[in-house]
Amino acid sequence: MNKEKKIIINIDKNGNVEAETFGTACMAEIDKLMKDLALVSESTKKPEYFKTKVDIKTTVKIGVK
Amino acid sequence: MSCTTRKIIFEVVNIDLKVISKEKITECLKKLELCFNQLMDKLTIVLKNIKIYAYKNTLIVHDEYMVSHDLENILKAFNLNVKQLQGVKGNAYAINSEVFELLNFFKGEKIFDYENPKNDIINQLNFESKFKDLQVKNIINNIKEKGFITVEGKQKITEEYFDNDLRSTTKGEIISDRKAIEDKTNDFMNQVKNEILASNESLFHGTKQIIVSRAKSMGYTVGEVKKKDKVELVLVRID
Numbered sequence: 001m002n003k004e005k006k007i008i009i010n011i012d013k014n015g016n017v018e019a020e021t022f023g024t025a026c027m028a029e030i031d032k033l034m035k036d037l038a039l040v041s042e043s044t045k046k047p048e049y050f051k052t053k054v055d056i057k058t059t060v061k062i063g064v065k
Numbered sequence: 066m067s068c069t070t071r072k073i074i075f076e077v078v079n080i081d082l083k084v085i086s087k088e089k090i091t092e093c094l095k096k097l098e099l100c101f102n103q104l105m106d107k108l109t110i111v112l113k114n115i116k117i118y119a120y121k122n123t124l125i126v127h128d129e130y131m132v133s134h135d136l137e138n139i140l141k142a143f144n145l146n147v148k149q150l151q152g153v154k155g156n157a158y159a160i161n162s163e164v165f166e167l168l169n170f171f172k173g174e175k176i177f178d179y180e181n182p183k184n185d186i187i188n189q190l191n192f193e194s195k196f197k198d199l200q201v202k203n204i205i206n207n208i209k210e211k212g213f214i215t216v217e218g219k220q221k222i223t224e225e226y227f228d229n230d231l232r233s234t235t236k237g238e239i240i241s242d243r244k245a246i247e248d249k250t251n252d253f254m255n256q257v258k259n260e261i262l263a264s265n266e267s268l269f270h271g272t273k274q275i276i277v278s279r280a281k282s283m284g285y286t287v288g289e290v291k292k293k294d295k296v297e298l299v300l301v302r303i304d
Contacts, residue, residue: 017276
């Protein structure tokens with residue numbers, strides 16, 4: 001069965017980037033997308049993660065390195 | 066018989082103008098250096114394993130083995146002037162920016178420390194700088210060094226004689242390019258301010274394009290939703 005990977009990335013004018021993964025997308029994918037761009041990286045697991053273990057909300061800050 | 070005579074002389078006088086302060090120029094230079102460093106930091110990310118040359122204020126990037134995905138679009142997203150170069154293996158681009166030009170203008174020295182490209186590449190370079198006004202350059206350099214600029218003016222002096230005896234001297238207004246110089250310098254500084262703002266905005270667009278290009282190369286389809294003061298990228302891939 002085909003699996004969908006979905007990542008939503010929000011970028012604001014100050015260079016803050018917030019990424020949220022859904023489905024089978026994982027942190028490694030976000031790491032690849034943000035490589036060398038991130039200054040600060042932190043990740044929080046949404047409550048759903050503990051039920052489904054699939055959703056991770058990642059907040060990274062990009063901008064002035 | 067007595068007589069009154071009036072003699073009009075135009076005397077050349079020097080005026081020291083403080084059109085802008087030395088501190089403002091230093092502050093401007095610092096902001097431009099910050100813009101330049103931020104831009105170069107971001108460019109370094111996409112120019113890994115790519116040969117880089119420089120000629121005057123133009124960077125020449127040569128992606129001989131086409132290792133950088135979507136390079137041209139990323140460079141353009143950073144609001145750089147991009148020109149594809151001919152007659153080379155792979156992709157080569159000449160890139161120039163108002164920030165490069167302005168930094169060189171303010172510093173008065175070369176801003177890149179890369180070797181020159183070959184002549185057949187140099188012959189293809191034809192970026193015209195918007196900032197090449199020698200008068201403004203002279204003003205900036207003088208203020209950087211001395212804190213003011215000296216301009217020549219003419220002052221009308223009227224001497225009144227009574228039977229060849231000087232009775233009075235009246236000094237008139239000094240006529241000079243003062244207003245034109247002040248306007249020109251202020252216009253230039255406004256342009257610099259706008260370029261600094263544009264450069265900050267282009268960092269946002271360039272960074273977004275790096276993420277979009279990476280996502281596409283990883284097999285994601287990318288949708289973009291513009292929100293009030295942010296952009297949302299929706300990346301989807303079916304495995």
